[in-house]
Amino acid sequence: MIHKIVRRPKVDDSHLPNTLSPLLKQIYASRGSSAEDCELTLARLLRPDTMKGLAEGAAIIADAIKAQRSILIMGDFDADGATSTSVCMLALTMMGATKVDYLIPNRFDYGYGLSPEIVAVAHSKGAELLITVDNGISSIEGVAAAKALGMQVVITDHHLPGKTVPDADAIVNPNQVDCNFASKSIAGVGVAFYLMSALRAELSKRNWYQEQGLAVPNLGQLLDIVALGTVADVVALDCNNRILVEAGLQRVRAGRCRAGITALLEVAKRNPARIVASDFGFAVGPRLNAAGRLDEMALGVETLLCDDMMSARRMAAELDGLNAERRDLEADMQQEALKSLASVELNEAELPWGIALFQEDWHQGVIGILASRIKDRYHRPVIAFADAGEGEIKGSARSIKGLHMRDLLELINSRHPGMILKFGGHAMAAGLSLKAKDFPAFEQAYDQSVRELLKPELLTGELVTDGELIPNEMKLEMAWELRNAGPWGQEFPEPLFDGYFKVIQQRIVGEKHLKLVLETECGQTMLDAIAFNVDLTTWPDATIKHARVVYKLDVNEFRGNQTLQLMVDQIEAM
Structure with a gap:
């Protein structure tokens, strides 16, 4: 187009x-940009005390560390989730936590977020405190299950909350009601980094480091991971996010980044000394995401946690192979999707305003990229679905400027109760589940709702x-x-x-x-x-x-x- x-x-x-x-x-x-925006120094980062729930979350985690309780990080299976998990794992270890581990649900077995099923797995591992990263704000049933099993839950997320939020012990999310933190576009890894910074201050206030004979950790060492997750999650680069990203890029250019990031840059044939943000977005991020799309995101997390260059190169090569496999899958799926639209492509008047696509043999891990590619080609909001088993299908949605995807799904859900089994996301991207038999009805409701909410002139790409x-x-x-x-x-x-x-x-x-x-x-x-x-x-x-x-x-x-x-x-x- x-x-x-x-x-x-x-x-x-x-x-x-x-x-x-x-x-x-x-x-x-x-x-x-203002004159101040040209100065991307860490001293100009937004103050953490304006983020609702941060102090409460830090206090709960500090109590758990002091009592040597078992802490489990519950991550998401994309690059933001992997980087968020890694930041928390590294920071907690640096701060003297002795019982800390992570768990990332396999998207094919457990789906997204803190579900009751993954809570049961966490309980079997002996978890006493769950910290969600890049997820949790919509996990009402999962949090209830965790509390019923005697676990505490601290949620860190950046996705938009629904009308009801989980009954967690603390919620740290700048998009929750009454949160005055100015950067509403911060990524999940940024929220996790702020929480770890608040935790470091809380433990200092308690004289923890002095009592344990530990140096106060320099969390600036983690900014390369924060920068990677922020860029890879395609959040808006407001001034605060630009500061975080620039600080991380400077570490990479200076040769002071994690071995795993260096290894991923190597397989992507990028020069660390000349790296720019787009290298994270188009070279490193997709390789990290490939683990969660096709296999287990634990491979991505372990790559980021690794401090041995030989091991990091081995894992980066494995991620590179998965990314090549992902590209082949995506290309095949895109050809199939274009064929299904070919009959109406020549007559633009017949093209749906909201494109919904489903094919039984499509891969769940690649439908998000497929939706993005079709959206770019036709400049229309797209939802691509794949079979999820037991009569259900899972969809990944990508929107265009002028249409808030999560609000659209909320509207469809209110008009057709029970049609959408679950959904979540934000303005430009979202996920949802349906019964396979309801796809034709959803397809119609979706296109009708898009036509109501979207101005016709916005269908022409600019x-x-x-x-x-x-x-x-x-x-x-x-x-x-x-x-x-x-x-x-x-x-x-x-x-x-x-x-x-x-x-x-x-x-x-x-x-x-x-x-x-x-x-x-x-x-x-x-x-x-x-x-x-x-x-x-x-x-x-x-x-x-x-x-x-x-x-x-x-x-x-x-x-x-x-x-x-x-x-x-x-x-x-x-």
């Missing part, structure tokens, strides 16, 4: 420091750019300046530009990528460019001599040489 190109309007940038280039000042100002660059700005030095001006990510997008070019050369590389040589319309500058996963029915085409290109400036490194390259997001023949 060719997206409509919308250029950001020029805004006042006089409040930003003149040490920035004029282009970067305008880019920052257009994203709402690419918002920072305008056109003049030839003098298309330099390697500018690419480096923009690269180092991040971290860029969700809601703080990497600079994107558009312009008209002459197409000098074009050829396919790697079976589906378009390698280009472009020339500016004025003929002043020749540029290398690459567009990934192009439509092979359109490209290459020797008759196309002019194109409008939407692109990012990138630094291409090959055999020690650095050159400017345009990373093409969209190319439209003119």
Whole structure:
């Protein structure tokens, strides 16, 4: 789909420091940055005492450590859950906890969250205190089961709560009612990090470290893991999240990160000294996620916990293999999904506003990525379902701007009680379960609800750019300046530009990528460019001599040489 190109309007940038280039000042100002936002120092992190439940949670955990009670971290099976689990495991060990372990439900056996079934497993392991990370806010039955078995429960989560929350001993979630913590976009790993920071302070207040002969731990050592989880979970990079991510990236660039992260960067062929946030999002995160999608996320956690480089490389290689398997599965599923939509694709009027897809042999671990790919292709909210056994199907939903997915599911649930067995999530992504026999009825209710809530103009995808660059700005030095001006990510997008070019050369590389040589319309500058996963029915085409290109400036490194390259997001023949 060719997206409509919308250029950001020029805004006042006089409040930003003149040490920035004029282009970067305008880019920052257009994203709402203040002068203070340009200083991504840890001293500017939001204060933990504004996060509701943090003090109570820290006190409960401190009591458990002092009493040598058995603590079990209950994680989730994605990258945010794995990093959250790792942060808590490492921090608690550094703080002298002697009985601490973790448990991540296998998504195929137990599903998402703190279910009564996984609580029974935790109880069999002798757990006395459960700490959920990146889950728990919707686990009403699971928390009740844990309390009935005599366990305490501290919930840490960042997902939106429902009308009723669990009866836990403490809930730490910035999105719960009456929480004044300003960063509502913090990832689960960020919430876990804040809790561990509050716990460190609580134990200091109790003279714990002095009594135990321990040094007060430096939790800054964990910021590389926090940065990875924050970027991989695709949360909005508000100022607080940018501070956390930048601090973690600095550790990696300085060679002071975990062995597991170094090993994952190696298998992804990324240079740690030059890492940027997108490397976490597109290279490391997917390999970590592959464990939870196809196997046991414990492999991902163990990779992050590992402090031996040889072992870390072995586990990273295993994760790399799982990720390759995941890519193959996803490609096959995507082809099947596109075939099922082919009959209506030529007549856009017949295309559902809300696309729901189900095939019995689809893999549960890959439906989220499938939904995302189909959403990107058609620019419509998508839910992809896979068989979950015993007559149930599980769905993974991805939304587009202007439609809050969890609110949509809440609406369907209120209109059709019992149709959705369970659901949870946030604005852009959610998960749900249905009876397989109810899929046709759900498909209809879903499309109808999307049509009610979504404005028609939002079905046309947009690419918002920072305008056109003049030839003098298309330099390697500018690419480096923009690269180092991040971290860029969700809601703080990497600079994107558009312009008209002459197409000098074009050829396919790697079976589906378009390698280009472009020339500016004025003929002043020749540029290398690459567009990934192009439509092979359109490209290459020797008759196309002019194109409008939407692109990012990138630094291409090959055999020690650095050159400017345009990373093409969209190319439209003119």
